[in-house]
Amino acid sequence: MPTTIEDGDNVFIFLDVKRNWIRKVKAGAKFHSNKGIIEFDDIIGRPYGIKVESHSGTIFQIHRPSQNDIQISMGRATQIIYPKDAGTIVNEAGICAGSRVVEAGTGSGSLTWVLSRIVGSEGHVYTYEVREDMYNRAQKNLKRFADMDRITMYNKDVLDGIEERDVDAVVFDLATPWLAVKEAHVALKPSRFVVSYSPTIEQVMKTCKELGEEGKWGMVKTLEILERELMVREGKTRPPTWMVGHTGYITFARKLMV
Numbered sequence: 001m002p003t004t005i006e007d008g009d010n011v012f013i014f015l016d017v018k019r020n021w022i023r024k025v026k027a028g029a030k031f032h033s034n035k036g037i038i039e040f041d042d043i044i045g046r047p048y049g050i051k052v053e054s055h056s057g058t059i060f061q062i063h064r065p066s067q068n069d070i071q072i073s074m075g076r077a078t079q080i081i082y083p084k085d086a087g088t089i090v091n092e093a094g095i096c097a098g099s100r101v102v103e104a105g106t107g108s109g110s111l112t113w114v115l116s117r118i119v120g121s122e123g124h125v126y127t128y129e130v131r132e133d134m135y136n137r138a139q140k141n142l143k144r145f146a147d148m149d150r151i152t153m154y155n156k157d158v159l160d161g162i163e164e165r166d167v168d169a170v171v172f173d174l175a176t177p178w179l180a181v182k183e184a185h186v187a188l189k190p191s192r193f194v195v196s197y198s199p200t201i202e203q204v205m206k207t208c209k210e211l212g213e214e215g216k217w218g219m220v221k222t223l224e225i226l227e228r229e230l231m232v233r234e235g236k237t238r239p240p241t242w243m244v245g246h247t248g249y250i251t252f253a254r255k256l257m258v
Helices: 067-074 083-092 110-119 132-145 177-187 201-212
Strands: 010-014 020-024 030-033 036-039 050-053 059-063 100-104 124-128 151-154 167-172 188-198 217-224 249-255
Touching: 020 030, 020 067, 067 083, 067 110, 067 132, 083 110, 083 188, 083 249, 100 110, 100 177, 110 124, 110 132, 132 151, 167 177, 177 188, 177 201, 177 249, 188 201, 201 217, 201 249
Parallel strands: 100 124, 100 167, 124 151, 167 188
Antiparallel strands: 010 020, 010 059, 030 036, 050 059, 188 249, 217 249
């Protein structure tokens, strides 16, 4: 992986926790903010991790974007599955290099991008989004950051059927995931996971009820992941007054052979 900033790279421009941007470097172009202008020509060829002074004297940090940086940037206009939840989904569902994963709905494309990185060049992500506006937004995000050879996008309702068979995981971020459970069972390999991400407990209850019927699913469990950063300062280290608390409930179940 290159260690210097090159023309065409995405960079993470950091001022503080509330003011940061991901921008594509372009020779001859500039980054504009209310704290000044940065000439991209001044950073091309220099290493990541540098400090750069804008024309108005403000110091910015220039970093290579992390997975979290990119994932959160995709959802600034919409709700996303947060990195803390995405990591749990990947780990609990056993998604790895070479996995074939079905996702619905695509939303901003944030989780789609994470999954495509995990499955690698030998795996594939098939993602369904019924809303045309969200489909178009996700496509724009993914073309900016993702390897599209690993992703197949559908602008269709997953309730009309999952086209793929013998997949390694099915992940739902839907308003009514319980209606899609039967489709997941048909698409999955035996013993593989369906995952449902829902913001409300009522959705979880309906999904778990559906998973418990007909003896088609085993090892059903629901998790909630909380994240709290610490403010580390000499003599007064403590948690901040805010935290990434409830974002959603994640339900997992494994396909049984009936």
